[in-house]
Amino acid sequence: MTHPAPRSTVTDPPWVRRLLISIALVFLGLFLVVPLATVFVEALRKGVSAYGAAIREPVALAAIRLTVIASFSALALNVIFGIAAAWAIAKFEFVGKQLLITLIDLPFSVSPVVSGLIYVLLFGLQGWCGPWLFAHNIKIIFAVPGIILATTFVTFPFVARELIPLMHSQGTEEEQAAVSLGANGWQTFWRVTLPNIKWGLLYGIILCNARAMGEFGAVSVVSGHVRGRTNTIPLHVEILYNEYNFVAAFAVASLLALLTLVTLVAKAIVEWKVRQESQSHEN
Amino acid sequence: MKSFRFKQHSVLPGFGLALGFTVFYLSLIVLIPLSATILKTTALTWTSFWHTVTSPRAMASYRLSFGASAIGAAINAVFGLVVAWVLVRYRFPGRRIVDALVDLPFALPTAVAGIALTAIFAGNGWIGQWLEPLGIKIAFTRLGVVVALTFIGLPFVVRTVQPVLQDVSAELEEAAASLGASRWQTFTKVILPSVGPALLTGFAMAFARAIGEYGSVVFISGNMPLKTEITPLLIITKLEQYDYAGATAIAVALLAVSFSLLLVINLLQWWSHQRNGGV
Numbered sequence: 001m002t003h004p005a006p007r008s009t010v011t012d013p014p015w016v017r018r019l020l021i022s023i024a025l026v027f028l029g030l031f032l033v034v035p036l037a038t039v040f041v042e043a044l045r046k047g048v049s050a051y052g053a054a055i056r057e058p059v060a061l062a063a064i065r066l067t068v069i070a071s072f073s074a075l076a077l078n079v080i081f082g083i084a085a086a087w088a089i090a091k092f093e094f095v096g097k098q099l100l101i102t103l104i105d106l107p108f109s110v111s112p113v114v115s116g117l118i119y120v121l122l123f124g125l126q127g128w129c130g131p132w133l134f135a136h137n138i139k140i141i142f143a144v145p146g147i148i149l150a151t152t153f154v155t156f157p158f159v160a161r162e163l164i165p166l167m168h169s170q171g172t173e174e175e176q177a178a179v180s181l182g183a184n185g186w187q188t189f190w191r192v193t194l195p196n197i198k199w200g201l202l203y204g205i206i207l208c209n210a211r212a213m214g215e216f217g218a219v220s221v222v223s224g225h226v227r228g229r230t231n232t233i234p235l236h237v238e239i240l241y242n243e244y245n246f247v248a249a250f251a252v253a254s255l256l257a258l259l260t261l262v263t264l265v266a267k268a269i270v271e272w273k274v275r276q277e278s279q280s281h282e283n
Numbered sequence: 284m285k286s287f288r289f290k291q292h293s294v295l296p297g298f299g300l301a302l303g304f305t306v307f308y309l310s311l312i313v314l315i316p317l318s319a320t321i322l323k324t325t326a327l328t329w330t331s332f333w334h335t336v337t338s339p340r341a342m343a344s345y346r347l348s349f350g351a352s353a354i355g356a357a358i359n360a361v362f363g364l365v366v367a368w369v370l371v372r373y374r375f376p377g378r379r380i381v382d383a384l385v386d387l388p389f390a391l392p393t394a395v396a397g398i399a400l401t402a403i404f405a406g407n408g409w410i411g412q413w414l415e416p417l418g419i420k421i422a423f424t425r426l427g428v429v430v431a432l433t434f435i436g437l438p439f440v441v442r443t444v445q446p447v448l449q450d451v452s453a454e455l456e457e458a459a460a461s462l463g464a465s466r467w468q469t470f471t472k473v474i475l476p477s478v479g480p481a482l483l484t485g486f487a488m489a490f491a492r493a494i495g496e497y498g499s500v501v502f503i504s505g506n507m508p509l510k511t512e513i514t515p516l517l518i519i520t521k522l523e524q525y526d527y528a529g530a531t532a533i534a535v536a537l538l539a540v541s542f543s544l545l546l547v548i549n550l551l552q553w554w555s556h557q558r559n560g561g562v
Contacts, residue, residue, distance in 0.1 A: 117534050185296035268379075
């Protein structure tokens with residue numbers, strides 16, 4: 001986004017500018033900066049060694065491992081889905097396209113708690129498939145597969161939603177040229193489409209990953225909270241907090257806060273890259 | 284007569300595979316589990332479903348969830364407009380950092396936000412210690428719920444209003460100014476009507492997000508039934524008591540509200556596009 005220079009005939013008096021900038025900064029400072037700073041201040045309240053000890057604890061490490069496994073699984077599934085959905089929706093005209101786009105966005109409007117509940121009702125012991133799964137000794141709810149499913153659900157639209165408008169705006173001419181020159185489908189995708197969408201794809205992956213690693217409500221419903229086995233980082237934070245072990249809770253939470261900062265920086269860089277790319281396309 | 288065709292002809296390959304996989308995966312992860320949940324309520328009779336979703340405890344939770352979400356979204360509508368205005372119209376040091384920071388509530392895990400806000404607003408917290416002597420308690424009260432829901436809805440209004448504000452044509456404002464309108468008149472008569480639909484969309488999005496929110500609220504609200512218990516928490520409580528039918532009934536009521544809001548938001552977005560000449 002390039003911003004036009006402020007126009008002299010329609011600018012506000014200096015006192016209005018100063019007042020509005022102050023209001024905006026105080027509001028954002030109170031609601032964004034103070035909470036973020038609090039996480040790190042509370043985490044380091046008893047020094048660096050207490051901080052390190054909280055993070056190196058075996059159950060904390062197990063939670064980190066599970067979070068990485070669950071979010072990478074969800075990410076892989078949603079990237080494959082996002083590319084397939086964007087290819088079908090952006091490159092072809094067919095009946096029911098708008099409905100399909102709406103359905104893909106559906107998980108964003110479902111409460112995280114309900115997102116977890118739907119899998120409990122399907123795979124839990126009281127659920128539709130529960131007795132069959134129990135008879136075959138397959139555990140989904142209160143186990144890792146349930147956590148992966150719930151994480152996949154809440155991050156479902158991220159990649160598709162980034163790619164659909166991007167691929168749509170790029171049109172199909174380059175792909176048509178590749179096909180008419182004799183490239184097959186995969187060659188067209190790998191050599192023409194993928195290089196064009198790489199930054200948009202990365203953007204979707206960054207957002208998807210941040211949400212997947214931090215998901216709390218949905219995972220909390222399906223996890224069963226078994227320490228060291230089905231606890232993700234956010235659930236581990238909750239347990240520590242409820243045990244009044246505040247320093248450890250904030251120490252583990254600070255890992256997620258760091259991830260947030262990395263996400264915001266990466267997001268800003270990728271947005272800048274996308275802008276550059278679309279400008280060079282236009283020229 | 285033109286025969287009905289599901290798909291227009293294209294030389295590109297892979298349509299069948301891509302669409303087939305999309306529909307299969309969408310059904311597996313989203314549509315079947317959601318439908319199964321709604322079907323599950325048919326195990327209840329209509330009277331027992333109604334009895335569950337209108338029980339005093341459920342009604343109290345709706346009042347809190349809807350009320351606090353509406354207040355949070357209204358706070359965000361006012362301050363979000365100011366933030367969007369400042370970011371689009373003014374130049375000041377650190378503007379880009381502030382712009383990037385607005386997305387923080389999207390990226391910060393809700394549980395982390397929850398414990399941080401609780402620490403700040405508790406009686407001995409950074410801000411709580413100044414408010415407590417004034418008789419204002421935020422943590423573990425309904426005000427705490429409002430604070431958490433304001434936090435998580437913050438980016439919506441800013442991000443929906445920002446692009447529209449950028450596109451408000453300079454000529455319109457200049458015309459208003461040259462016809463003798465004061466700056467305030469230009470704002471209320473020219474600028475506000477053009478960002479109105481986007482502002483409403485942002486409000487509705489923040490409201491919809493807040494209704495379902497769980498992670499940031501459970502820490503700061505006292506979680507007292509009938510007083511500070513939000514609807515998503517009531518679902519969890521019922522699940523923990525193995526009341527699957529009750530949890531499902533309230534979840535379906537919440538889903539109905541969420542989907543209605545989704546419809547409203549889509550209509551608002553459509554209206555907003557019409558207003559601004561469509562993009």
